[in-house]
Amino acid sequence: MMWRGWISAMLAIGIGAGCALAxxxxxxxxxxTTRLLVFVGSASKPPALEAKAAxxxxxxxxxxxxxxxxxxxxxxxxxLEHAGDIYMPGSDDFMDKAQKQKVVIPKTRKIVAYLVPVxxxxxxxxxxxxxxxxxxxPNIKVGLARAGAVCLGDVSDEILRKAGVEAAVKKNVVTYTxxxxxxxxxxxxxxxxAIIGWDAFKFWAPDKIDNVKIPxxxxxxxxxxxxxAVYSKQQKAAADFIAFLTSKRGNTIFTRxxxxxxxxxx
Numbered sequence: 247m248m249w250r251g252w253i254s255a256m257l258a259i260g261i262g263a264g265c266a267l268a269x270x271x272x273x274x275x276x277x278x279t280t281r282l283l284v285f286v287g288s289a290s291k292p293p294a295l296e297a298k299a300a301x302x303x304x305x306x307x308x309x310x311x312x313x314x315x316x317x318x319x320x321x322x323x324x325x326l327e328h329a330g331d332i333y334m335p336g337s338d339d340f341m342d343k344a345q346k347q348k349v350v351i352p353k354t355r356k357i358v359a360y361l362v363p364v365x366x367x368x369x370x371x372x373x374x375x376x377x378x379x380x381x382x383x384p385n386i387k388v389g390l391a392r393a394g395a396v397c398l399g400d401v402s403d404e405i406l407r408k409a410g411v412e413a414a415v416k417k418n419v420v421t422y423t424x425x426x427x428x429x430x431x432x433x434x435x436x437x438x439x440a441i442i443g444w445d446a447f448k449f450w451a452p453d454k455i456d457n458v459k460i461p462x463x464x465x466x467x468x469x470x471x472x473x474x475a476v477y478s479k480q481q482k483a484a485a486d487f488i489a490f491l492t493s494k495r496g497n498t499i500f501t502r503x504x505x506x507x508x509x510x511x512x
Contacts, residue, residue, distance in 0.1 A: 280308045280483050285324055287317040287336030287397060288427035289361060289444055290470050293503040294334070300499065301490050308483060316396035316425045324349055324475060331478040332488065334358065334470065336426055336444075337397030341471040350473035351481070358491045359470045359505035363401050365458040366433050366443035373439045375458055378405060381440055382414030389432035389441045392422040398429060401468065402442040408464045430455075449504025467510060 286294050291314050298310045313320065317335035321344055324330045333350050335341055338357075344350045367375050373386060381388050393399035399422070406412040420438060423429045432438045434451040440458075441447075448455045472491055474484045490496050497507040 280480060282308065282310045282331045282480060282484055282487060283329060284310055284312045284332040284334060284487070285320040285330050285475075286312050286314050286334045287320065287340070287470070288314045288425035289317075289336030289398065289446075290334070290359065290500075290505070291427055292450055293359075293500045293505060296499050296503075297491055297496055300495065301487055304490075308487075310487065314425065314427065316392070316399075318343075318395045318397070319424065321347070321349065324477070328477050330475040331480055331484040332472055333475050334472040334491075335397060336470060337361070337401065337468040338471050339400065339468070340397050341473060344473070348476060350475055352473070354474040354481075354485055354488065355471055356473070356488050356492050357469045358472050358488075358496070359500045359507055360510055361444040361446060361468050361470060361505065362510055363398075363405060363460055363465045363468070364443060364445045364447075365440050365460060366430070366447050366455050367440045367458055368433060368436055369454050369456055371456050371458065375440050377458075378409045378415070378442075378460060378464065379411055381442075382411050382418060386418050386440065387420050387438040388415060388418045389421050389423065389429060389438040390416075390419050391426060391429045391442075392424060396423065396425055396429070397468070398426050398443065401465075404466075405442060405460060405464050446504040462511075469509075470505070 298312055302308060302310060317340040321340060333344055345352050365375060390402045391399035393403045406415050429441050429443060430447045430450055433441050434454045445457055448457045472488045474481050478484050500507055
C-alpha cells in the first residue's frame, strides 16, 4: 500500500509542476512584446528613429522594427512579401500608388510632416550654384535620386522638365541613388557639388550643407504620410503609433529635424 501512496504523491507533484509550467507559459504569452514592422522612406529617417525610441519608452510592451529605403522599393517589397504594419513613404505620390494597389487602409492615412524640394549644396556654396539652370553648367557634379524607386527622383525629374534643363543637367549627373538618405550623403560627404533634395537635409548636417531655393513655379510642396497596411494583424497598435507620430510630441520631434508640420510656403 505504501507504493501506491508514493505513486499518488509523484503524480500530484507532476500535475502540480505541469500546471505551474502551463501558467508560466501563459504569463509569457500574455506579456509577449507586440512588434510592429514599419516601412519608412529614407526622407524621414532621423526623426522617425527618434520617434520610434520615444514611443517604445512610453510603451514598454511594443517594439517597432523600421525598414528604410526608397519609397517605391519599399512598396514593392511590401506587396511581394505581403508584410508590414505601416507604410510611411517619403512623399504623398507614393502613398497614392499604395492606395491604388490596395496596400494600405485609406481611412488610416495621416500627414506626418511636409517637405519642400531645394538644391542642396556644400556648405558655403563654393560653386556658386544659384538656380536649377546652374546645375547644367560645365564642371558641375550632380547627384540625383533614381526616379521610380525613390520619391525624390520623381520630384527631381519633374522640376528639371518644368525648367526645361533636363538634358543639360543629366549630362552632369555622376550617380543616381536608391534612397533619400544616399542622396543627402552625396553632398554631405562632398562627393558631388549639388543634389536636388529636401529642405530638411540641411538639418541632418548643418555644418556640411546649405540650401538654395527653387522657384515656387517649379515645385510642389510634398508631405510625408503614414497609413496602416492591409497586411497588418495589429491594426489598432499600428494606428496608435501613427497617432503618436502626428501628436504634439511627434510634431516636436520632426520640427527639431527641420521638417514642417504645417503646410509651408515654398
